Amino acid sequence: MADAEIIAIGHDFIKEMGITDVELQINSVGCPSCRGKHREALKTFLKPKYDELCPTCQERYHTNPMRILDCKSPIDQELVKDAPMMLDYLCEDCAKAFEDLKANLDAFGIEYTVNPKIVRGLDYYTKTAFEFVTTKIGAQGTVCGGGRYDGLVEEVGGPSTPGVGWGMGKERMLMTMEACGAEIPREPGTDVFIAYVGEEPKKAALKLMKEMRDAGIAVQMDVMGRSMKNQFKHANRIEAKKTIVIGDSELENGRVTIKDMESGEQTEAAMDSIVEALK
Ligand SMILES: [Zn+2]
Ligand SMILES: [Zn+2]
Numbered sequence: 001m002a003d004a005e006i007i008a009i010g011h012d013f014i015k016e017m018g019i020t021d022v023e024l025q026i027n028s029v030g031c032p033s034c035r036g037k038h039r040e041a042l043k044t045f046l047k048p049k050y051d052e053l054c055p056t057c058q059e060r061y062h063t064n065p066m067r068i069l070d071c072k073s074p075i076d077q078e079l080v081k082d083a084p085m086m087l088d089y090l091c092e093d094c095a096k097a098f099e100d101l102k103a104n105l106d107a108f109g110i111e112y113t114v115n116p117k118i119v120r121g122l123d124y125y126t127k128t129a130f131e132f133v134t135t136k137i138g139a140q141g142t143v144c145g146g147g148r149y150d151g152l153v154e155e156v157g158g159p160s161t162p163g164v165g166w167g168m169g170k171e172r173m174l175m176t177m178e179a180c181g182a183e184i185p186r187e188p189g190t191d192v193f194i195a196y197v198g199e200e201p202k203k204a205a206l207k208l209m210k211e212m213r214d215a216g217i218a219v220q221m222d223v224m225g226r227s228m229k230n231q232f233k234h235a236n237r238i239e240a241k242k243t244i245v246i247g248d249s250e251l252e253n254g255r256v257t258i259k260d261m262e263s264g265e266q267t268e269a270a271m272d273s274i275v276e277a278l279k
Pocket of ligand 2: 068073
């Protein structure tokens with residue numbers, strides 16, 4: 001059930017990002033108790049074809065023959081066409097997990113196809129493997145991939161702990177969104193931009209920035225040595241909601257002006273109570 005739920009989260013996220021033409025493909029990579037048999041069957045099947053495999057797959061034949069199944073070489077793809085697939089070698093436990101996964105995805109109303117060639121390169125992966133694949137960005141169209149990795153925590157020295165999850169690449173995601181004509185969401189603007197002139201005001205601004213961040217306020221200040229005019233331009237560009245200017249006179253008076261960038265309204269606050277004033 002957890003596997004189906006994790007897949008549903010990925011599915012909803014992709015949908016919400018406006019990505020269309022995406023297909024969910026699922027498979028099972030088995031577990032240590034059933035994978036050995038498949039491995040042997042696969043090696044037996046590939047042995048007479050060994051010399052025709054690409055150099056990488058000749059290597060994989062010895063280290064991780066399952067990975068030959070998803071080699072991108074068209075020659076190798078042809079060679080493995082009728083190869084034994086993990087799905088036919090699942091132990092009872094793994095077979096039940098795969099049937100449950102399909103039933104739970106059906107219950108969620110999520111469509112999928114079974115792709116027996118989805119494999120994983122590392123031994124700690126178990127059972128469920130899945131990919132969300134699109135045709136929008138060429139041949140390597142996986143926008144999100146994941147599955148179960150029940151062996152991972154133990155492999156890195158922890159107690160036996162099951163795990164399931166997925167990962168996606170931000171750039172690939174953005175490329176796919178662009179190809180689908182989806183609207184790219186804007187980053188949220190910062191709460192406050194602190195503009196300053198001079199060395200002492202800069203120190204005061206840094207101190208203030210730290211106080212604001214500690215209070216949970218999103219704040220930025222110039223790190224490029226911009227002029228006051230360009231600092232304001234920058235504040236506009238990053239869509240700061242409010243700006244504060246610190247110069248020598250503000251330091252002298254101990255008071256600053258907080259400007260609301262949308263309404264243009266200005267309010268004064270004592271230097272040592274700005275955080276409260278902003279909140
Ligand atoms: Zn198994
Ligand atoms: Zn190959």
